[in-house]
Amino acid sequence: MPTVTYELPDGSVHEVDVPCGQSVMDGSVRNNLAGIVAECGGSCSCATCHVYVDAGLFDEVSDEERELLEFAEGVRPESRLSCQLIVGEGCGGVRVRVPDTNGL
Numbered sequence: 487m488p489t490v491t492y493e494l495p496d497g498s499v500h501e502v503d504v505p506c507g508q509s510v511m512d513g514s515v516r517n518n519l520a521g522i523v524a525e526c527g528g529s530c531s532c533a534t535c536h537v538y539v540d541a542g543l544f545d546e547v548s549d550e551e552r553e554l555l556e557f558a559e560g561v562r563p564e565s566r567l568s569c570q571l572i573v574g575e576g577c578g579g580v581r582v583r584v585p586d587t588n589g590l
């Protein structure tokens with residue numbers, strides 16, 4: 487099972503085993519990590535699951551995700567919505583940084 491490392495806004499770092507097929511958002515919410523609010527539950531309509539992640543390990547940004555990211559604060563080139571990042575076998579060791587602007 488791939489391990490995803492979450493860097494939270496308070497500076498803490500958490501390693502979580504996330505089953506393939508679940509999202510990076512799921513791994514955070516199921517482990518009660520602060521920072522990924524996920525108000526819409528993963529339906530790509532709130533942008534409160536914003537994270538920074540290096541490109542390449544996940545599917546490309548969809549038009550729907552790109553449009554929603556326009557409403558997120560602190561957007562950078564490496565911004566993604568973590569509910570759209572589906573973990574696969576090749577995702578082990580991925581590190582995501584959670585901004586402190588997700589509606590906390």
Ligand code: FES
Nearest residue numbers: 528532533535569
């Ligand atoms: S959880 Fe709402 S857009 Fe990701």
